Amino acid sequence: MNRHPARRITHAAVLCACVALLAGACSNSADSADSGSGEVASGGVDPGDSDPLGSDSELEAATELLDGIVEDTMERTGVPGVAVAVVSDDEVLYTQGYGVRSTETDEPVASDTVFQIASMSKPLSSTVMSGLVDEGVIDWDDPISEHGNPYPLSDPWVTEHVTFADLFSHRSGLPGTAAGNDLEGIGIPRTEVLERLHLVPLNPFRQNFSYSNWAMTLGGEVAAMAAGESWEDLSERILFEPAGMDSTSARYSDFLAAENRAEQHALVDDEWVPEFKRMPDGQAPAGGVSSTVEDLGRWAVLQLANGSLDGEQLIEGESLDVTHTPHITKSQAVGDSPASSYGLGWNASEGSFGLEWSHSGAFSTGAATTVKLLPDSDLGIVVLTNAAPIGAAEEIADRFLDEMVADGNTEDWAALWGERMGGLYGEQSELPGTPGDDPAHELSVYEGTYANDYVGDVTIVARDGSLVALMGPDAKEYPMTPLGADYFMYLDAPETPDYPALAEFTVADGATEASAVILGGFDGAGLGTLERV
Numbered sequence: 001m002n003r004h005p006a007r008r009i010t011h012a013a014v015l016c017a018c019v020a021l022l023a024g025a026c027s028n029s030a031d032s033a034d035s036g037s038g039e040v041a042s043g044g045v046d047p048g049d050s051d052p053l054g055s056d057s058e059l060e061a062a063t064e065l066l067d068g069i070v071e072d073t074m075e076r077t078g079v080p081g082v083a084v085a086v087v088s089d090d091e092v093l094y095t096q097g098y099g100v101r102s103t104e105t106d107e108p109v110a111s112d113t114v115f116q117i118a119s120m121s122k123p124l125s126s127t128v129m130s131g132l133v134d135e136g137v138i139d140w141d142d143p144i145s146e147h148g149n150p151y152p153l154s155d156p157w158v159t160e161h162v163t164f165a166d167l168f169s170h171r172s173g174l175p176g177t178a179a180g181n182d183l184e185g186i187g188i189p190r191t192e193v194l195e196r197l198h199l200v201p202l203n204p205f206r207q208n209f210s211y212s213n214w215a216m217t218l219g220g221e222v223a224a225m226a227a228g229e230s231w232e233d234l235s236e237r238i239l240f241e242p243a244g245m246d247s248t249s250a251r252y253s254d255f256l257a258a259e260n261r262a263e264q265h266a267l268v269d270d271e272w273v274p275e276f277k278r279m280p281d282g283q284a285p286a287g288g289v290s291s292t293v294e295d296l297g298r299w300a301v302l303q304l305a306n307g308s309l310d311g312e313q314l315i316e317g318e319s320l321d322v323t324h325t326p327h328i329t330k331s332q333a334v335g336d337s338p339a340s341s342y343g344l345g346w347n348a349s350e351g352s353f354g355l356e357w358s359h360s361g362a363f364s365t366g367a368a369t370t371v372k373l374l375p376d377s378d379l380g381i382v383v384l385t386n387a388a389p390i391g392a393a394e395e396i397a398d399r400f401l402d403e404m405v406a407d408g409n410t411e412d413w414a415a416l417w418g419e420r421m422g423g424l425y426g427e428q429s430e431l432p433g434t435p436g437d438d439p440a441h442e443l444s445v446y447e448g449t450y451a452n453d454y455v456g457d458v459t460i461v462a463r464d465g466s467l468v469a470l471m472g473p474d475a476k477e478y479p480m481t482p483l484g485a486d487y488f489m490y491l492d493a494p495e496t497p498d499y500p501a502l503a504e505f506t507v508a509d510g511a512t513e514a515s516a517v518i519l520g521g522f523d524g525a526g527l528g529t530l531e532r533v
Contacts, residue, residue, distance in 0.1 A: 053088045053379075062086070062404065063094050069399045070098050076414070079387040080265050080272050081109040084396065085297030087373075087380045090305045092297035101386065102263040102274050112292050114247055114258040115384040116278065118361030119213070120369040121250070121289035123323070124239065124299060125220055126168055126345025130307075130319035131238035137227050140165040140322055140344065144219065147226040151194040151218055158205050159198075167219030168344040169327035170211050173202035175525050180214030182522045183455070184282040185492060186472030193282060194218055199454045200525050209330045209342055213286035216345070220285030231284055242314050243302060245295035252279045255290035262386035264366025266495040272387055276365035276495045287361065293382050296371065300380045303357065303373055324348050324357050324375075352398075353377065353405045362389035365495050372397045377405050388495070391417025432502070433484030440485045441514075443467055446505050450517050450530035458519065458530055469503070469519075486514070492521035 053059045063086075070082050081099040085092055097109035132138050138147060144167070145160050152159040158173060166172045174180075179200045183193045193214060203210050224231040232250045240248045247258065255261060263274035280288040302309045303324075306317030326341030326348050333339045340349040347358045353374050360370040368389040373380035381400055383393040391414075398413040439446070443462040451457045459470040460480075467480040469490060480488040481500075486507055489500040501521035505514040515532050522528035 053086075053093055059093055062400075063096075065403055066094070066396075066400050067096070067098075069403075070096075070396055073392050073396050073399075073414070074099055077387075077390060077392050078272055079385050079390070079392045081113070081262050081386040082392070082396070083109055083111060083113055083115065083262075083293040083384045085111070085293035085300065085382040086400075087297050087300045087304065087382075088378050090301055090308070092294070092301060095293045095297055097293075101261065103265065103272055104263075104274055109262060109386075110260065111294050112247060112260060114255060114261040114290050114292055115369065115386060116255060116262075116264065116280070116290045116363065116367045117296070117369045117384065118280070118287050118363045118367050120359050120361035120371055121285070121287050122168075122216060122345040122361075123303075123357075123359045123371065124248075124289055124291075124345075125216065125235070125285045126323040126343075127299065127302070127315060127320070128235050128238045129164065129168065129220070129223055129344070130315050130323060132223055132227060132234070133319045133322075134316045135227075138164060138223050140168075144222045147222055149218075149222045151222075152198045153202060154198050154200055155202050155205070158202060162205070164219045164223060165322075165327060165344060166206065167215045168323075169342055170209050170215060171206045171328045172210075172212065172215045173205045174200060174210065174212040174215040174218075175203050176210045176212055179212055179525055180217070180283070182492075182524065185521075186455075186476055187474050188282070188456075188472060190217065190221070190282045190284075194221065196454055199527060206328075209328045213283045216286040217283045235289075239299070239314075240295075242312075243295075243298050243309055245291065245298060248289065248291040248295045250284045250288045252281045252288065252290075258290070261290075262384075264363060264388075265386055266364065266366045266388045274366065278363045278365040278367070280363075287363075293384055296382045296384075300371060300373060300382055304375060304378060304380055352410055353401050360389075360394060364388050364493060368393045370394050370397050372401060374401065374405065379404060389421050391421035394421075431483055431489065432487045432504075433482075435481050435483060435489065437482055437484030439482045439488070441507055445507060445512060446486075446488075446514050446517075448513060449533050451533045452527065452530045454527040455519070455522050455530060457533070458517075460517070490521075 053062055074082060080103050081101055083097045086094040095111035097111050097113055099109050101107045101109055101113055133140060141163050143161050143163050162172050180193045220231050224234045227234055235250045264276060265272040265274050266276055268275060307313055307315035307320050323344040323346055325343050328342050330340045330342050338350050354376045356372060356374055358372040362368045366386060366388050368385045368387060370393040371382045381397045383396045385393050395413045395417045402408050402410055446460050446467060447462050449457050449459045461468050469478040469480055478490040480490045480503060482488055486505040488503040490503060491497055492501045504518045506516040507514045517530050519528045
C-alpha cells in the first residue's frame with residue numbers, strides 16, 4: 001500500500017468514447033444529498049472541512065472503505081485491473097493497485113502501473129494549455145487564426161473567430177464524434193485529419209455543446225505550433241516534467257515501452273480478454289495520454305491547490321480557474337436535477353457532492369478511467385481500469401465520495417452507471433435484412449474503388465465468396481456480411497461486434513457495376529457517400 005445517423009447502425013466505438021458527456025451527468029440526481037446544509041450525515045465528512053482526512057485513523061478507515069468498494073466492484077463486474085489514488089490537503093494520501101495487468105499473465109496491478117487514460121487526457125491537456133497561457137504564448141480567448149492556424153473549418157467566419165476556449169469547451173460547432181474519429185479509425189494521421197475538417201458541416205457556433213475529440217486536438221496542435229514545439233514535447237515541458245510525472249506521456253510508443261503497463265481488455269464471449277490495441281497518437285491532446293495513479297494523483301493535487309505542488313507554483317491559479325469555470329451548458333435543469341456545464345477540458349457543475357470537477361475516459365478496446373475532484377471538500381479520487389467502459393471506474397469513485405461527504409446512500413451507483421454505460425454506444429437500429437441473405441447482384445458488381453474527399457479511396461474486393469473493404473493508408477481490411485438486396489454490414493470496431501456499420505450500394509437497373517456506396521461508419525456528418533472512381 002502506498003500513502004447521416006440512418007445510414008449508421010451506431011457510432012464508431014473503437015475511438016475515444018464520449019464518456020465525458022456522462023462523467024458529470026449522474027451527479028445531477030434528483031435524489032442527491034443536500035450538500036449545502038452544513039450538516040454531516042452519519043459516516044460522512046463535512047464538505048466545509050478543509051481537511052476531511054486529517055487524522056491517521058480517518059485515513060485508515062477511508063482506505064479500508066475504498067478497498068472494499070473496489071474489491072466488490074471488481075468481483076461483480078469481472079474487471080481485471082484497477083488502480084486508485086485519493087488526494088486531499090495538498091497531498092496524495094493513498095494509491096493502490098488491484099487485480100491484474102493482463103488476464104493472460106496475471107501480473108499484478110500496482111500504483112505505478114501505466115494505463116492508457118483515454119479522454120481523461122482532456123483535463124491534463126487543458127492544464128498544459130494553462131501553462132502556455134502563463135508564458136504569454138497564447139490566451140484562452142485568442143482566435144486560433146491569430147496563431148497561424150493552417151486548418152480551416154467549413155465556415156470561413158468560424159475559422160477566423162474560433163478560439164482556444166471554444167475548442168476546449170466543445171462549442172466550436174464541430175459535430176461530436178462524427179468529425180475526425182472515423183478517419184483516425186482507419187489510420188489517417190493527425191495532420192491529414194485536421195486538413196479534412198474543412199469538409200465537415202458545422203453545428204451552430206457557440207450555441208450548443210458538441211463533444212469533439214478533434215476540436216480539442218485542433219486547439220492543442222495550433223497552440224503547440226505557436227510554441228514552436230510538438231504537442232508531446234510541450235506536454236512534457238509544461239506539465240509532466242515539472243510535476244514529477246515521470247511515467248506520464250502523450251506518446252503511444254512510451255506506453256508500449258513501459259514494462260509495467262496494463263493491457264486493454266474487452267468482453268469476448270463473456271470473458272475479459274486483452275485482444276485489442278488502441279494507438280491514440282492522432283488525437284493525443286484529446287485522448288493520447290498514458291499514466292499511473294501516482295502521477296495523476298500529483299496532478300490532481302495541483303488542481304485542488306491552485307497550481308501549486310510541493311510548495312512550488314507550477315501553473316498560475318488564475319489560469320487554472322478558467323478551466324474549471326463553466327463555458328457551455330451541457331444539459332438544462334430538469335426537475336430537481338440542476339443544469340450541467342463544461343469548462344475547458346473539465347466537467348464543471350454542481351452535483352451530488354457539491355461543486356465537482358470531473359472527467360471520464362474510455363476506449364471500447366479496453367480502457368475506462370475517471371477523475372473526480374471536490375474543491376469545496378478538498379477531496380479527489382482518480383480511478384483507472386483496464387477494461388472496456390461498463391461504469392466500473394465511475395461507480396468506484398462515486399461510491400467512495402458518497403461515503404466521504406454524504407451518508408453513503410444517495411444513489412445506487414452500480415445500477416446507475418451500469419445503465420448509463422450500457423447505452424454508451426446507442427441503440428442499434430433495425431437492420432434492413434438478415435445477415436447471410438444473398439445480395440441482389442453478383443459480388444463482381446460491387447467490386448471497385450470508391451472515393452470522396454473526406455474518406456479518400458476505399459477499395460471493395462471479392463475474396464473467398466464474400467466482400468472485403470480496404471480502407472486507409474494501410475488498406476485495413478473490413479469483411480462485409482451480406483444483408484440482402486444491396487446492403488452489407490461491416491465491423492468498423494471489431495471489439496464491439498453488436499454495433500456494426502451499414503454499407504449500402506447504389507446499382508441502377510440493368511447496370512453491371514455499382515455507382516456508389518454509402519458507408520455508415522463515415523456518415524455521422526453526412527460524409528459517407530463515396531462514388532465509384
